[in-house]
Amino acid sequence: xxxxxxxxxxxxxxxxxxxxxxxxxxxxxxxxxxxxxxxxxxxxxxxxxxxxxxxxxxxxxxxxxxxxxxxxxxxxxxxxxxxxxxxxxxxxxxxxxxxxxxxxxxxxxxxxxxxxxxxxxxxxxxxxxxxxxxxxxxxxxxxxxxxxxxxxxx
Amino acid sequence: xxxxxxxxxxxxxxxxxxxxxxxxxxxxxxxxxxxxxxxxxxxxxxxxxxxxxxxxxxxxxxxxxxxxxxxxxxxxxxxxxxxxxxxxxxxxxxxxxxxxxxxxxxxxxxxxxxxxxxxxxxxxxxxxxxxxxxxxxxxxxxxxxxxxxxxxxxxxxxxxxxxxxxxxxxxxxxxxxxxxxxxxxxxxxxxxxxxxxxxxxxxxxxxxxxxxxxxxxxxxxxxxxxxxxxxxxxxxxxxxxxxxxxxxxxxxxxxxxxxxxxxxxxxxxxxxxxxxxxxxxxxxxxxxxxxxxxxxxxxxxxxxxxxxxxxxxxxxxxxxxxxxxxxxxxxxxxxxxxxxxxxxxxxxxxxxxxxxxxxxxxxxxxxxxxxxxxxxxxxxxxxxxxxxxxxxxxxxxxxxxxxxxxxxxxxxxxxxxxxxxxxxxx
Numbered sequence: 261x262x263x264x265x266x267x268x269x270x271x272x273x274x275x276x277x278x279x280x281x282x283x284x285x286x287x288x289x290x291x292x293x294x295x296x297x298x299x300x301x302x303x304x305x306x307x308x309x310x311x312x313x314x315x316x317x318x319x320x321x322x323x324x325x326x327x328x329x330x331x332x333x334x335x336x337x338x339x340x341x342x343x344x345x346x347x348x349x350x351x352x353x354x355x356x357x358x359x360x361x362x363x364x365x366x367x368x369x370x371x372x373x374x375x376x377x378x379x380x381x382x383x384x385x386x387x388x389x390x391x392x393x394x395x396x397x398x399x400x401x402x403x404x405x406x407x408x409x410x411x412x413x414x
Numbered sequence: 415x416x417x418x419x420x421x422x423x424x425x426x427x428x429x430x431x432x433x434x435x436x437x438x439x440x441x442x443x444x445x446x447x448x449x450x451x452x453x454x455x456x457x458x459x460x461x462x463x464x465x466x467x468x469x470x471x472x473x474x475x476x477x478x479x480x481x482x483x484x485x486x487x488x489x490x491x492x493x494x495x496x497x498x499x500x501x502x503x504x505x506x507x508x509x510x511x512x513x514x515x516x517x518x519x520x521x522x523x524x525x526x527x528x529x530x531x532x533x534x535x536x537x538x539x540x541x542x543x544x545x546x547x548x549x550x551x552x553x554x555x556x557x558x559x560x561x562x563x564x565x566x567x568x569x570x571x572x573x574x575x576x577x578x579x580x581x582x583x584x585x586x587x588x589x590x591x592x593x594x595x596x597x598x599x600x601x602x603x604x605x606x607x608x609x610x611x612x613x614x615x616x617x618x619x620x621x622x623x624x625x626x627x628x629x630x631x632x633x634x635x636x637x638x639x640x641x642x643x644x645x646x647x648x649x650x651x652x653x654x655x656x657x658x659x660x661x662x663x664x665x666x667x668x669x670x671x672x673x674x675x676x677x678x679x680x681x682x683x684x685x686x687x688x689x690x691x692x693x694x695x696x697x698x699x700x701x702x703x704x705x706x707x708x709x710x711x712x713x714x715x716x717x718x719x720x721x722x723x724x725x726x727x728x729x730x731x732x733x734x735x736x737x738x739x740x741x742x743x744x745x746x747x748x749x750x751x752x753x754x755x756x757x758x759x760x761x762x763x764x765x766x767x768x769x770x771x772x773x774x775x776x777x778x779x780x781x782x783x784x785x786x787x788x789x790x791x792x793x794x795x796x797x798x799x800x801x802x803x804x805x806x807x808x809x810x811x812x813x814x815x816x817x818x819x820x821x822x823x824x825x826x827x828x829x830x831x832x833x834x835x836x837x838x839x840x
Contacts, residue, residue, distance in 0.1 A: 290808035325556050329577035336476035352576045354453045
């Protein structure tokens with residue numbers, strides 16, 4: 261079953277991919293391996309998962325002011341998510357995408373959604389985002405959050 | 415898709431910069447800044463009169479390319495802009511494990527920011543230099559600990575500026591009119607009441623990083639107010655408090671009642687409002703927070719690291735007598751990270767002689783988190799810095815033991831983690 265929600269496109273674009281989601285914020289500095297796309301914050305529920313090419317769904321980034329630069333490095337290295345969906349606008353992640361647009365003409369589409377829609381996207385297995393902020397969600401993430409949570413800590 | 419002012423009200427000068435009249439670099443910087451004002455819902459841009467640039471940290475080809483593209487396009491900062499740590503101790507990197515290719519690129523990035531006219535301070539503690547801002551000054555600072563210190567201890571006004579954006583602010587002297595730049599957003603939100611915390615604890619250096627770690631973890635990105643402090647903390651103790659709360663949380667401003675300039679009273683710190691949440695902080699909460707800062711199991715110890723944020727002259731002065739006439743264990747190193755200027759001042763005062771005789775070293779311009787200076791066999795660190803303790807496990811893959819300055823020295827001598835627990839018992 262497809263569910264369609266609409267958010268605010270902070271950086272518009274089209275992309276699609278498997279949903280990788282968490283309700284925990286993530287600092288990309290010390291949390292995202294720019295060489296591989298792996299989540300390396302060992303305290304984070306997505307630790308060990310690879311976010312490259314996924315539609316990454318997070319409430320927000322967290323902590324360090326270096327988060328934006330790490331995401332920019334990932335864009336250049338081809339290890340960035342295909343799109344990022346946050347609960348409300350996240351300045352640090354949006355900045356990386358705006359700079360990626362300026363420098364590489366390769367922005368990561370970024371959409372801010374409200375709480376109810378955030379839960380819809382988080383529960384999906386697959387999502388496609390469109391430039392006007394439309395998010396088409398399908399499947400359910402039986403493989404997503406639960407397997408990440410039960411994964412033994414690396 | 416243009417960075418047009420559909421929602422952001424632009425000044426004539428903003429429009430001129432967007433049109434390229436300030437040159438290509440200013441056009442890029444203005445475009446990014448206006449887009450960011452739109453993302454954050456700011457009504458317009460405002461002036462800042464100084465900046466601190468965290469973008470100087472080399473992470474890889476993208477940050478290098480960003481800096482060189484701006485510099486090659488003729489970017490010049492229009493306000494005094496100090497530089498945060500770089501990815502390299504410019505003159506001493508060959509003594510460490512830093513690979514030459516990394517060093518070459520990190521150095522190019524250092525040069526790019528200097529070409530733009532930034533001041534090569536290379537420190538995460540710019541507030542302890544002559545570039546310290548003043549109360550009420552509107553500034554655009556990067557580096558989480560420095561942001562928190564500038565807002566909280568000095569009463570200057572800055573939002574949290576991420577890497578890439580801080581340099582844009584310095585190139586155009588403009589930022590979104592939002593957040594902590596505005597008086598109405600600076601009131602405290604979470605009230606932390608110290609309950610039965612003895613004066614002797616409050617005067618212990620270890621109290622401040624531990625308290626900062628605790629309130630940062632709880633407050634997240636809210637503004638904490640600390641009430642009930644009887645001691646008069648030193649500048650370095652407040653530095654440790656800010657750095658810790660900006661690591662475990664995203665604290666950009668905190669108030670300490672009776673100590674920091676916007677908090678003469680609890681009511682003033684809260685701007686007359688009720689706190690959103692209130693937390694009593696007693697000895698058991700502090701003990702638990704102190705334990706959280708240690709991830710190392712057992713007593714093995716490879717390296718003591720001091721100086722995050724960068725060591726001040728006062729900290730060198732406190733360290734020297736602890737080292738006098740002693741020598742580190744052959745299997746355990748001791749590194750102090752600091753700025754060139756603080757290290758030069760400490761040397762002039764003869765404060766480095768005991769450190770050298772002890773077998774310790776000083777690394778300047780950078781820190782163990784920002785440059786690959788540690789050899790792979792370094793697996794267990796000890797520090798008195800909550801920031802080092804917080805980030806080392808993720809960024810270095812090391813385990814870490816947290817202790818007082820004195821514990822760190824004793825451990826370096828013994829070659830294993832030793833801690834005096836007496837001051838943290840009943």
